[in-house]
Amino acid sequence: MTYHKKPTSKVPWYFAPAYLLFWLVLLFAVVVPVFFSLPTGLTIQNASLNPGRFIAERAERILIDFDKIGPKVVGSHANENHTVQLLLDQLEDIRRVMQTDLFEMEIDVQVVSGAYIHWTMVNMYQGVQNVVVRFRTKASTSESYLLINSHFDSKPGSPGSGDDGAMVVIMLETLRVLATNRRPFRHPIVFLFNGAEENPLQASHGFITQHKWAKNCKALINLDSAGSGNREILFQSGPNHPWLMDIYRKSVKRSYATTFAEEIFQAGILPSDTDFRIFSTYGKLPGLDLAHSYNGYVYHTKFDSASVIPRGTLQTTGDNILAMARAFSNSSELKDPSRHAKGHNVFYDFFGYFVVYYTEATARVLNTCVAVGAVALIGISMYLMAAESYVSLGYIIRLFLRIFLLHLIGWILAFVLPLVMALIFDSADRSLTWFTSKWLIFGLYICPTLLGLSTPTLLYLSISRNDKVSAPFRLQLVDHAHTLILAILCIGLTFMGIRSSYFLMIPLLFHGISLVLNMITTLHKRSYYWSVFVILCQVIPFLYFTYLFHGLLCTIMPMMGRFGSASNPDLYIAIITIMGIMLSMGYLIPLLNIFNRPKLVFLILPVITLVIALTAMSKIGFPYRPKTNVQRVNLLEVRRVFYEFDGTVSRNESGYLFDFQDRRKHLPLAPYVDLEDLYNISDDCDKYMMCGMPIFNHRTTKSRRQAAWLPREVPLQLPGVPRLTLLRKSVNTSTESVRFEFELEGPSHMSIFVQPLEKVTVSGWSFLPDLLRRQPPFHVFFSYGKISTPLKFYIDLKKENSEFDESVMQLGISAHYVSFEHERDEETKKFLATFPPYSYVMEWPSSYERYIF
Template sequence: MMRLSGIASQLNCLPTAEMWQALRSRFDSCQNKISDEAVEGGVGSACSKKVRNPEQNLRGPWYLASGFLLFWALLFFAVVMPLFYRLPKGLTIEDASKGVFIAERAHNNLYEFDEIGTKVVGSDGNENKTVDYLLGLVAKIQENVLDEFFDIEVDLQEVSGSYIHWTMINKYQGVQNIVIKLTPKNTTSESYLLVNSHFDSKPTSRSAGDAGQMIVAILEVLRVMSTTRQTFRHPIVFLLNGAEENPLQASHGFITQHKWAKNCKGLINLDSAGGGGKEILFQSGPNHSWLMKYYKNYAKHPMATSMAEEIFQTGILPSDTDFSIFVKYGKLIGLDIAQFINGYTYHTKYDRFANIPRESIQNTGENLLSLVRALSNATELDNTAAYATGHAVFFDFLGLYFINYTESTGIILNYSVAGAALILIFVSIWRTASISCVSTGYVLCWFILILVLQVIAFVLGLVLPIAIAYAFDKYGLSLTYFSTPALMIGLYICPSLLGLVLPSYIYLKLQRSDKVPFAHRLQLVLHGHAVVLAILGIGLTLYGLRSAYVVTWTLIFYVVPLVINLLTTLHDRGFSWTGVLKIFQIIPFLYNSYLIYTFVVTLTSMMGRFGRSTNPDLIISALNGLGTILAMGFLIPLVNMFRRPSLIVFSLLIVSALTIYTATSTQIGFPYRPKTNVERVPYLHVRRTFYEYDGTVVKDDSGYLFNFQDRRGPAPLKMSKANLTGLVSIAADCDKIMMCGMPLYDHRWVKNQKQIMWLPREELINPPYVPELELLGKTELGNNTTRVRFKFTINTTDHTSLFIQPFEFVNITNWSFQLEYIGQQTTYHVYFSYGKDSSPLSFFIELPKANGDFQNPLFQLGVSAHFIGNKGDELSQKFAQSFPDYAVLIEWSTSYQRFIF
């Protein structure tokens, strides 16, 4: 064992071509020394007299290797893809009985909802037309309520408030909620179930997907619940909120101020980052794993994964939902569910009724109706604190079955499976040594090298796709897969497969020892991959990630066939062990490819709005690499069962090379397509006016302010008719001028400020009006007059940002906004918007100064007023028309004034 330890300690890196001969000589020496020893288990000389079966080294014909890989590809396209996109039949009014969800009725409502047009907070479309339309639908439902079973109350809430959201104060005024409470007769429960979604939209969007389809689904569930002879335990509050995109204002107004809010204990939140397919449960709880039991038992079309929950809660994705507001300010627990397919239309003018099939609404509606019925009868809502049992591990298998267990159970399972795998692999090594007439130490000696090679294979399987992504981005070719996702096969999946198979291919090609049959050497390769997964699973569990379940369940379906093979003679009979393995690998292959495909579908469209600072290809390539490792890690080495596995290696190289050529040299690799895969181009028509302390104007100019949404930025547009000559980054100004001297729209624009670009325009822009900031008073306070209060009022637009920056040695100590925000930023950002109430914004600011000298500048104040929906003057409209048809413009006029007080 001393000699083995010395040899193993030298195997910490992959031998190079020059080192291989030396390593081989060393291992030959190891073989000679160890093989002279008695074989463990007492088989010694008797084993040495056995005649080895030559069939143990027989390999299949070379052409079956391609058929082997083709089988798994066909399995994906024949099983995973159809089940991923499978939707139930959309029921019509004629063919459905009472008490069920009717998609046709909801779909018809969605058509009329879409016809209203855009629904930006503060617009007539949102505050009047949409509210009136939805109240009309609610009134029709009220007319048919079973009065002997239910009471129904409707409240139109108009609410104002503010809170700190990320890096800004989010202040709202007169935003609206339509709130409906359905109460069963004679109920004594004071715990309500809240069902929420939103009807407002982003500029240019008609919001059929985000989230009109959810609104009409909620109303259909309300109709069914109120017209069906049934009973349930808890009242249900249906919240149709009118300011989610602003962001998350109406939900905050409801949960902090509405008369029914304090009774809401459970939540089903519905949102969308796409539309037209299934919806996914991507957040639950928090800390209430029992909710997953209800989802498992009552969701008719389950789709969920706790991996999505962990990814979303990192904050790396450019999205948020009302769920976070309800949890933070209302201490609610519940389910966060969202549409995610076809995210290319999200927040664009193409988010239309035509993209939402009836079947998609049926899928959402059936799930929602069943969950509402179940949770409105949940005894756990009576006292949710008593059921805080920790987080849950949850996932669906191809939408056919749902699996869930508690986080503590998951930890035990992860460690148990990893431990069992390590023990069984040692037993297999011992068994291999026994039937090969060598010592266990001899096999362990080679297994150490194999393990190192499999670590390298794992790394290569992940790194090679990432390296290609890095190279593409370096040459300005990111997002080549954006409109042609099939390119990922050659760009990322084939290189990952190549990385996984290459180390074992080289090892099996060069390792010539006949003491261990080839079939068992191949089995040792798979054991090496299993050890890597076991160590990874233990590491992820120690780190506290519930997503370790993916590794554990992948490993389970290697451990089980290994047990079967060890309990039978299949383990010892050539390649016979591969039969059981391949059968069991069907399940992890289907699940892992399904899981990763879900993330690829979700995130690929998001990469079009991920910003310029991050290379999105690194995310997509890593995702593809990880999926390939999980789905094919135990399968791709099996190509060595066949003769000439080099043909597979070269085929993977050829496919990758052809794909790279196609992506870089043809139109197929261009990311954008009109209507379906668009480039998002948000920009503002800006009029800037800078006032000095004495009121004189020191700058008065105009231009277009671009906040490009994807990695390629303005590069694709420079080949179009749009004249972007003079476009420059504003980053240099951001360190010298408050908020770069620009009318940054909201917290996302502020966060992205150094990536924003400015295109000067000679002719001044005249916005619809310029808000007038009025200084109502400047009052010195305190006995020693060491503080001064400025009081302002401004009659501004329904979307305005205020930027406040004290000068050096001056601090704000009091103001009209959240006091806890003071000191959190060097430049304060107050985002203000209003719905029905357009009254002026009034506020005060107090600043101290030790010497009491308030005759010098104390702070800067920027007023960024946005006229959403205004297309600008003739020159601006002509400029907009020059953009290519694959560019979706999100633009409006903006006034920016900088004052010094």
């Protein structure tokens, strides 16, 4: 007997564009508005109608005053005096309106000195400041404190209104609401306004290691920024304290959190760090790390002003911080958090409406069960398919393996095509075309991803003539192949300890639901009607992943402008885009095969890619725009002098040291700035200690081989000259060593580089000894705030032959006049004036003296 299949009819091809348009409309009509939605900021005028509420306008007024101070670099009058006084004045205003019968507030200005090893250097500080407030209910006897931290210092040239002024004023308004509202709380709260985070992370280290209240702090809410505006993202939690997420979930009004951001940040991929690490490392504090991450284009520039921060941002973040402060200060867990340490969390929000969180152990069980369950369901589906098609199960399995192999090739192409596009644009010096025109990634990376994923199975379904198994069943097998790949990846990543593997669990879960519904209703065997449930069940994953990856791209794209010149930023954006598309559209794009003429529909994708690629090569793809999307250029005006052992000068020259922050380096500047004599200093790095340059800190140490030097003929006029004095040279014959004692006087930011010569070792010094276990040259970064007394230090050296009348070490002194309180010379002003309006130059004068002792 011959079995004849029932004829199946496809949907007319002209409905296919409407199908694709539906998802685009869903993105722009739902996802984007939700992402950017902010509450209306409450005003002082209606404060009486909102008792106990955070008032955004009051915080905004303080932020405007904060902004007017200008850049707040450690060691400057603006940071050490003006800003500290602003904070003290605001705190006294709060004290005057405080409910004194219920609460007490103690204010302490900590001036602290210390040191710790930060990456590859000793990070040493002297006289940096913290404004610390302990606020408590008078009736409370608790000695367990909640710590809330933000910083008020800024990068050179930036007023720092977003990073981190917005969080500073949110803390002040939070304190005011708590102090004026008659709601007592169980545990005291310490508000730490730290004055040296950008230096980096010095004031938080000084607090947690030396302040009288530090030992009582049991949990942390850290507030920072990598942008200006929109909502704050929770990107670090714990570690190992799930109760923190329980409080966050129950208290915040508008959540924005994801484990994925935490894993990216902790992997060191992003060019950022926060005080959270210091509190966790040196204070063992569990906590939450939150930051504004939108509009990172103005981050650390002069455009980071109060004017770019919406009042709604202050309101939504203020509401959340106030709610968390109340919840944490009344929690039973704060008394002894160590009793509630139960492993890592998996956490994520949905559109800000609610938070899902569970332990990593639960995630392993959940991910495994969902993945195994999904695989079991496709096994049942194939069994039913075989029965309906009157073929053996083995026949269906062989057909499935063929389609699985083709779909696996599609996965490979989905990754390869966008990455090839990224490499092509980079090789043509056209990286970052999407930096301002974000929509270009639609053609550059989204369409190639969809094309690569779909092409192998599309061609197979179009040319295969399998009369035993119907076309709808074969298309179901494509979905089954996608399910199997996701399930394998889900289980593998889960047991590799990657908590973001919940990404794979979500589409598997919802697709499993669609499989069950199709089997129950028997739609799985009714032509293409089964696709209805697939589409409906993928709406929520589509909304979630487009929401998440849209937010991620809004954060990462601006960061690529300060990611350094050594790596291709298009590769990072391509990978993020690929992940977002595979998770949001992986089940949906193959369903274009339910329409007639699917090859005609898929032809749209390469056409769009070609058109947008050509557009990206035009002026539209030029990355930078004045004020809003600038090219960052870090530039030092340098005078460097090399002193030999006998005191003679072998080199004395001036120039500009460029540390380009993005992949395009000097090319966008060439039409405006005379860079004819610019050269890379990599060869100098092979000849001289630390390249013979005034390397600033750990980041510039890492990227120094990518730096470039532009000589200048006119000698640099420095605002001052650092003074290194050899106080004493003592030879110890019993230990066969020599001690050099020095005194160093200079600006608020200096570095000391030590390189022992051949057959000489540094046996000891006055700095942290642990750094000496590493390979030289050794780097000591020294900065001061309120206390500017000279630095005294010693270095002990040993030599094999104990001959100390000859040279034994190189000593480099790097001095940086980072504040605008130091005048630039006329030649520098003329040079800086030649830079194009779409660039932002973070610059300062510096000197470098190399001595041989």
